[in-house]
Amino acid sequence: MAQKTALIVYAHQSSASFNAAVLDVAVQELTEQGYRVIVSDLYAMKFRADTTQDDIIGDLKNPELFQYGEETMHAWMEGRLSDDIVAEQRKLEQAELVIFQFPLYWFSVPGIMKGWMDRVLTQGFAFSLEKMYNNGTFKGKKAMLSFTTGATQSMFQPDGINGDINITLWPLQSGTLHFCGFQVLAPQIFWSPAHCPPLVRTALLEGWRARLKGLLTEKPLxxxxxxxxxxxxxxxxxxxxxxxxxxxxxxxxxxxxxxxxxxxxxxxxxxxxxxxxxxxxxxx
Ligand SMILES: Cc1cc2nc3c(=O)[nH]c(=O)nc-3n(C[C@H](O)[C@H](O)[C@H](O)COP(=O)(O)OP(=O)(O)OC[C@H]3O[C@@H](n4cnc5c(N)ncnc54)[C@H](O)[C@@H]3O)c2cc1C
Structure with a gap:
């Protein structure tokens, strides 16, 4: 049987962080399961987050009015997207499972990871009007968010100060991942690791390892x-x-x-x- 590939798109600046520990567990566990694991370590790669003309090689279709979506769609069709985008798209094509690992920033992903989504999920490559949601380009692939928070779980309850976490996650999980067709697995949320005693943090990591063992048998959202x-x-x-x-x-x-x-x-x-x-x- 062909070896499966997992892509982990990772955004944390420090290798001593809890996010780094979570990443390590995923790499170890998935490798043990026989996966080929590819990590896109966005800060280490100095991945560019801004969406500019630099993403297109050659002439623009409409230099008077630069429309990023239109120009990158044509560039994708004509093989004129910048090398860093193409490299990430190749990884995505190979992966059956994609995990986004990050600390929650302003109820969302850090800017560098948002930049990955903006730049790599090009129209035509990742979606079209005909290919979206359950009919989407990546409908044969699974994706999930795995993230840490500063807030506690109770703060993200429907009656907590931050409001319902289900609402927080809708733009990323529905508007981005499922829009591109991914079957979205339930998120892995590490609530407030900086405020947990060390033993609790160790238990959180072991819980993650245990979940990874049966991850692909889980029913998507x-x-x-x-x-x-x-x-x-x-x-x-x-x-x-x-x-x-x-x-x-x-x-x-x-x-x-x-x-x-x-x-x-x-x-x-x-x-x-x-x-x-x-x-x-x-x-x-
Ligand atoms: C711009 C910005 C916006 C933010 N917005 C939000 C928001 O909207 N909502 C929200 O809830 N939070 C928010 N935060 C907080 C942020 O989400 C948390 O600070 C972050 O998730 C904590 O994760 P970390 O990996 O950085 O933790 P770290 O501080 O790196 O780690 C926590 C603890 O785990 C320890 N640790 C590391 N490795 C291990 C290991 N192997 N075993 C056991 N312990 C270990 C570390 O030493 C540390 O003591 C925001 C922060 C920023 C900077």
Whole structure:
């Protein structure tokens, strides 16, 4: 059987960080499982995050009005994207599993990783109007977010100060990963490692190792398939009226994004990991 490939896109500046320890566990464990593991260590690579004309080799189609999406789509079609983008696209093509490893920055990925998404997931290569969501380019691949936070888990509950983590994760997991077709595995969240005692941190790493052993047997997160929508310009990409009618009697919305004004389906963007109310959050 052909060897499987995992790509880990990694963004942390320090090899002594908890993120580095999480990365090490993933590399060890996946290698032991027989994977070929490729790591894109974005800070070490000094990966450029800005989306500019430098990403296109040769003449622009419209030098008067620079449109990054249009120009990079043509450059991709004509083999004129810059070498650093092409190198990442080759890695992505080879990978069956993609893990994004990062510290949560402003409810999202660090800028350098956002730059990877902006630049590597080129229109045409990663998506098109015909190839999106469950019909997307990467529908045969799995992807997941693995990240650390400064905040505790309770702060990201629906009644916590930061609000529901399911909402925080929707733009990345639905708007980016699933948009490009990936089957998205539940995120691995390391809550507030800087405020945990060392033994708890060790246990978190062992929990990660245990999860990795069965990762590919996990059921991906649930998203609304394209077939529920009228994908014509007259239909405005809205839910079919019949589907909307069927949803009326349901207690929850379809997904975090398609809530239809109802309560959000619980744990739509996370694995059900109910917080043990009797266990204190990690605090110093
Ligand atoms: C610009 C910015 C924006 C941010 N926005 C948010 C936000 O929106 N929401 C939010 O919640 N947080 C936010 N944060 C906080 C950030 O997410 C956390 O600081 C980060 O996730 C902590 O992870 P780390 O790997 O950097 O931890 P580190 O500080 O590197 O590690 C934590 C502890 O783990 C120890 N450690 C390292 N290796 C091991 C090992 N092998 N075993 C056991 N322990 C080990 C380290 O020594 C350290 O004591 C933000 C931070 C910044 C800078």
């Amino acid at each position: 649930n998203f609304a398939p394209c077939e529920l929508f009228d994908l014509s310009f007259q239909g405005k990409f809205l839910l079919w009226p019949k589907v909307k009618e069927e949803q009326e009697s349901k207690p929850y919305g379809i997904t975090t994004g398609h809530h239809l004004g109802k309560p959000l389906p619980p744990d739509n963007q996370t694995k059900a990991q109910p917080r043990d109310e009797n266990k204190p959050d990690c605090t110093d």
